[in-house]
Amino acid sequence: MRARKPEPQLEEIPAAECWELLSRHNVGRIAIVVDGKPQIFPVNYGLKGKVIVFRTAAGAKLAHAPESPIAFEVDEYDASAGAGWSVMVQGTGRDVTEAADDFSWTARGARVHPAAPGDKLHMIAVNPTLISGRRFGPRNGSPRGNS
Amino acid sequence: MRARKPEPQLEEIPAAECWELLSRHNVGRIAIVVDGKPQIFPVNYGLKGKVIVFRTAAGAKLAHAPESPIAFEVDEYDASAGAGWSVMVQGTGRDVTEAADDFSWTARGARVHPAAPGDKLHMIAVNPTLISGRRFGPRNGSPRGNS
Numbered sequence: 574m575r576a577r578k579p580e581p582q583l584e585e586i587p588a589a590e591c592w593e594l595l596s597r598h599n600v601g602r603i604a605i606v607v608d609g610k611p612q613i614f615p616v617n618y619g620l621k622g623k624v625i626v627f628r629t630a631a632g633a634k635l636a637h638a639p640e641s642p643i644a645f646e647v648d649e650y651d652a653s654a655g656a657g658w659s660v661m662v663q664g665t666g667r668d669v670t671e672a673a674d675d676f677s678w679t680a681r682g683a684r685v686h687p688a689a690p691g692d693k694l695h696m697i698a699v700n701p702t703l704i705s706g707r708r709f710g711p712r713n714g715s716p717r718g719n720s
Numbered sequence: 721m722r723a724r725k726p727e728p729q730l731e732e733i734p735a736a737e738c739w740e741l742l743s744r745h746n747v748g749r750i751a752i753v754v755d756g757k758p759q760i761f762p763v764n765y766g767l768k769g770k771v772i773v774f775r776t777a778a779g780a781k782l783a784h785a786p787e788s789p790i791a792f793e794v795d796e797y798d799a800s801a802g803a804g805w806s807v808m809v810q811g812t813g814r815d816v817t818e819a820a821d822d823f824s825w826t827a828r829g830a831r832v833h834p835a836a837p838g839d840k841l842h843m844i845a846v847n848p849t850l851i852s853g854r855r856f857g858p859r860n861g862s863p864r865g866n867s
Contacts, residue, residue, distance in 0.1 A: 606753055606756065609753065611753050615804070643758060646762070648749070659762045689730055689804065690856050
């Protein structure tokens with residue numbers, strides 16, 4: 574009585590493949606917590622190894638991301654194919670604009686090109702503690718279960 | 721010495737237009753706070769008036785969205801046009817799956833069609849307290865400053 578197509582399955586994306594997906598995109602979203610309440614902002618990002626870096630001006634992200642728990646997410650959904658995926662990174666924000674430690678030096682090597690206008694003089698990095706991803710639907714022309 | 725194109729301007733989107741944008745889309749992201757740390761999840765959503773509704777199964781969203789501060793975001797970026805926008809709603813999550821109050825009745829009228837597989841028996845609504853949006857770049861073929 575239901576639709577004829579087999580129901581697509583939701584599957585976990587292995588961590589290595591999550592990083593690969595992040596390396597092929599450049600628009601994601603950052604979630605921060607302000608006074609106990611979450612906020613979400615789109616960002617252009619770059620990757621340097623397993624560090625996610627975005628640029629920002631003064632504002633909520635600069636005030637509340639550094640030294641705080643933050644989340645970063647990228648997703649894609651193709652309605653015509655009935656396929657989608659998302660990757661979430663949880664970690665701690667770091668202001669790497671000027672700091673001289675190794676982490677900041679490395680993070681500043683990420684190539685980040687903000688699309689939105691305005692001077693974004695600060696570089697914030699996500700020091701990751703957890704990465705997870707999920708996908709569903711056909712991919713690469715192969716049916717389900719071919720992962 | 722800089723690029724020849726005039727720099728696009730970032731502008732606020734009026735609230736009424738933010739709601740209009742949300743009404744024309746159906747994929748967004750929810751941010752919740754779990755043990756003080758933010759998490760982001762993509763969702764298919766529906767609107768009923770100014771209430772955003774999504775479906776979910778048991779899991780982090782069901783455990784941490786109801787009666788808690790949450791954020792909802794939709795964005796779009798057209799790299800070839802150099803244009804983008806985002807809308808964020810901040811509010812409180814409500815489990816409207818079965819509750820008999822007016823808010824829940826109304827929210828259950830939203831049409832929500834999850835693309836991801838799996839039974840999503842619970843309906844969560846975002847009771848909005850704040851909506852904000854930003855955009856940049858040309859739109860409708862008109863140059864900047866024509867808002």
